[in-house]
Amino acid sequence: MSEHVIAPPPTPEPSPVAGATDGELTGGWTGAVRRGAVRALPPDKLLPDTQPKYVASWIYVFGVLTLAAFLVVLGSGAVLALKGPAWWHGSAVGHYFNSLHLWSVELFMAFMVIHLWGKFFMAAWRGRRALTWITGAVSFLGSVGTAFTGYLVQQNFDSQWISTQAKDGLNSVGIGAYFNVTDFGQMLMWHIVLLPAVVGLIVVLHILMVRRRGVVPPIALRSAPAEPAERETATEEEAAR
Amino acid sequence: MTSHSPHAPHAEPDPYSFGSRPYDLVKEFTIALVAVLALTFALAAVFSSPDEKPMTIASWAKADPGDFTATALAELDGSSGTASYGPPYNTAADGQKLGPLALAKAAGVTHPIDAAQAFVLGPLAAAPQDPAVTSALSTYNAASADQQAKWTGAYSDALTKANDDPAKVTASDAFGPVPVLLGQLLQQAQTGSLDGALLSEGGFYQTDYTLPLLFLADGSDLAAQADAQHLSGDQWGMMNETGNFPGQAWLWLYTFWYQISPFNSSDNADALVWGTMAVLSLVFVFVPFIPGLRSIPRLVPVYRLIWRQHYRELQQ
Numbered sequence: 001m002s003e004h005v006i007a008p009p010p011t012p013e014p015s016p017v018a019g020a021t022d023g024e025l026t027g028g029w030t031g032a033v034r035r036g037a038v039r040a041l042p043p044d045k046l047l048p049d050t051q052p053k054y055v056a057s058w059i060y061v062f063g064v065l066t067l068a069a070f071l072v073v074l075g076s077g078a079v080l081a082l083k084g085p086a087w088w089h090g091s092a093v094g095h096y097f098n099s100l101h102l103w104s105v106e107l108f109m110a111f112m113v114i115h116l117w118g119k120f121f122m123a124a125w126r127g128r129r130a131l132t133w134i135t136g137a138v139s140f141l142g143s144v145g146t147a148f149t150g151y152l153v154q155q156n157f158d159s160q161w162i163s164t165q166a167k168d169g170l171n172s173v174g175i176g177a178y179f180n181v182t183d184f185g186q187m188l189m190w191h192i193v194l195l196p197a198v199v200g201l202i203v204v205l206h207i208l209m210v211r212r213r214g215v216v217p218p219i220a221l222r223s224a225p226a227e228p229a230e231r232e233t234a235t236e237e238e239a240a241r
Numbered sequence: 242m243t244s245h246s247p248h249a250p251h252a253e254p255d256p257y258s259f260g261s262r263p264y265d266l267v268k269e270f271t272i273a274l275v276a277v278l279a280l281t282f283a284l285a286a287v288f289s290s291p292d293e294k295p296m297t298i299a300s301w302a303k304a305d306p307g308d309f310t311a312t313a314l315a316e317l318d319g320s321s322g323t324a325s326y327g328p329p330y331n332t333a334a335d336g337q338k339l340g341p342l343a344l345a346k347a348a349g350v351t352h353p354i355d356a357a358q359a360f361v362l363g364p365l366a367a368a369p370q371d372p373a374v375t376s377a378l379s380t381y382n383a384a385s386a387d388q389q390a391k392w393t394g395a396y397s398d399a400l401t402k403a404n405d406d407p408a409k410v411t412a413s414d415a416f417g418p419v420p421v422l423l424g425q426l427l428q429q430a431q432t433g434s435l436d437g438a439l440l441s442e443g444g445f446y447q448t449d450y451t452l453p454l455l456f457l458a459d460g461s462d463l464a465a466q467a468d469a470q471h472l473s474g475d476q477w478g479m480m481n482e483t484g485n486f487p488g489q490a491w492l493w494l495y496t497f498w499y500q501i502s503p504f505n506s507s508d509n510a511d512a513l514v515w516g517t518m519a520v521l522s523l524v525f526v527f528v529p530f531i532p533g534l535r536s537i538p539r540l541v542p543v544y545r546l547i548w549r550q551h552y553r554e555l556q557q
Contacts, residue, residue, distance in 0.1 A: 047266065047267075048264070048266070049263060049264065049265065049266070050257075050261040050262060050263055050264055051261060051262060051264035051266075052256040052257055052259050052260065052261055053259055053260035053261055053262050053551070053554075054259050054548055054550070054551040055264070056550045056551070057546075057547045057548070057549075057550075059547055061269075061273070064269055064270050064273045065273050065276075065277060067270070067273070068270065068273040068274040068276070068277040068278075069277045069281075071274065072274075072277055072278055072281050076281075088292075089292060095289070095290065095292065096285060096286075096289075098290050098292070099284075099285035099286075099288070099289050099290040100281055100282065100285045101290075102285070102290040102486075103280075103281050103284035103285050103288070103290075104277070104281045106284075106487055107277060107280060107281060107284075109490075109491050113491065118547065120528070120537075120538060121538045121541060121543035121544055121547065122538065122544055122547060123535065123538035123539065123544070125528065125529030125535070127254065129529075130529040130530065133528065133529050134526055134527070134529070137525050137526040137528075138526060141522060141525075141526070144489075144491055144492070147489060147491075148489065148492075151482075151488070151489065154292070155295065156291070156292050156293050156294065156295055156483075157293035157294065157295050157296060157466070157467075157470075157483055158291065158293065158472075158482050158483055158488075159295070160295050160296060160454060160457065160463065161463065161467045161472050161478075162479075163450075163454060164454050164455070164457070164458035164463065165474070165478075165479075168511045169511045169514065169515055170515075171326075171328070171329055171336065171337075171345055171511075172336065172337035172339075172344070172345055172509070172511035172512040172515060173337075173339060173344045173345065173511075173512055173515045173516070173519075174328075174344035174345050174347055174348030175348075176329055176345075176348075177328065177329040177345075177348035177349060177351040177352075178348070178351065180329075180352060180449075180451060182449070182450055182451040182454045182455065183448065183449045183450070183451060184448050184449070184450050185448025185449060186448070186449075188448075214255070214256035214257070215256055216256075217254045217256055217259055218259075218544065218547075218548040218551050218552070219538065219539060219544045219548075221552060221555070
């Protein structure tokens with residue numbers, strides 16, 4: 001007699017997602033977060049392969065150019081961090097990476113400012129998009145702070161002059177008591193850890209908001225009542241959602 | 242025309258209700274990344290980046306012993322920028338005010354600096370000295386504040402008459418031990434030991450450059466070199482780096498306020514500018530909720546240019 005036993009066909013394990021039938025919520029907090037995320041940003045909304053027809057201007061390019069420049073800033077900064085803050089003063093390769101970091105920052109800020117003005121003149125906060133504007137504005141201010149701390153940690157004459165001048169403004173409103181621009185160690189930590197983390201997080205939020213709400217439609221012309229109705233702006237309550 | 246996502250519960254136009262067209266976001270991002278990388282590599286190769294060597298206490302003391310000595314004297318008699326600064330370094334002043342708000346004073350003295358001790362007496366006491374310097378140090382420390390002020394005042398007058406050149410000051414008993422102390426401090430500075438002494442935080446590793454930077458900033462040479470590099474405030478220096486490289490051009494509005502009245506003549510200029518920029522930053526962030534401001538885009542026809550193709554199609 002053969003020892004082989006014919007096993008019954010395996011019963012497929014219920015998928016945690018498929019297990020949630022209509023009206024049945026499973027998975028605890030994790031399941032709730034997953035369902036909320038998929039509801040807010042289904043894959044075809046998160047990464048669509050179409051765009052509204054009115055997205056047909058060069059001004060739209062500056063958003064993605066800003067994001068691309070941000071990645072180049074992070075990449076060149078990562079190489080400088082890898083070798084330490086003094087490396088670039090005595091190495092030609094290091095100096096070139098410092099130059100890459102400087103110019104990518106200049107491009108990043110230039111692209112972002114153009115993107116920002118473009119969005120202002122589109123009144124891009126209309127239609128429950130206030131939070132998209134706010135995250136964009138805060139990421140601009142955060143980037144200004146990050147760039148500022150970068151100038152402070154260059155360890156050259158510029159750093160000396162900028163820190164000794166900037167201290168007066170910060171001290172005048174009490175910020176300097178806790179944020180000491182003449183403390184190289186503190187500024188280096190802010191520049192390479194805290195501020196990039198905050199700006200990076202806000203940029204991710206900003207992009208998710210753009211994907212969630214979609215690109216703002218054109219401002220309705222007074223002579224074109226056939227266009228879909230639009231509202232001036234979101235309420236604070238809506239923006240918070 | 243394709244219609245995608247369902248309408249949100251609130252009445253607002255679905256972007257896709259205007260019609261849609263194929264668009265490859267990933268391809269667009271990849272092209273943008275390659276283009277930005279190429280542009281950055283080219284700009285870095287062509288223009289490089291500035292790296293002007295920092296000024297040291299030693300280079301300053303060697304290049305301009307007169308300015309160094311005058312600055313050290315100001316630290317000793319309490320008339321230097323740092324000695325008379327106020328919070329967060331000391332209580333010599335209340336700090337600036339923003340209207341009725343004394344924010345600097347409220348934040349308090351978080352980086353206490355006794356200028357005479359930190360910049361002059363401390364570094365002298367910490368280094369091995371010959372008997373004449375040790376004796377001068379003891380004499381100065383044992384004297385009353387009034388006596389110290391008489392010595393430093395007399396030496397300050399003499400130094401001013403000698404155009405800040407200590408070598409041209411005629412010796413006098415009225416100066417007490419001050420010339421010996423400052424002469425020795427100048428020697429320590431010129432040999433480079435003062436750079437290390439000011440950086441010492443009581444441990445082996447050091448990261449805080451507050452003392453040497455404040456000492457340099459109290460002198461004239463740092464500002465003179467910055468001025469020569471077009472970095473001064475009245476030169477809109479915040480927007481430049483050394484060697485005519487672009488600086489923080491995005492801070493043009495911040496530095497603009499310093500050029501005009503009442504900011505450029507106020508004792509509270511820094512606090513006023515910071516207060517103004519804080520308000521403007523809040524306005525910028527909350528534009529969507531500010532009536533009038535949020536309507537500007539409708540009044541300025543830039544949007545007609547951006548969406549000209551859409552409006553043209555609409556008219557057709």
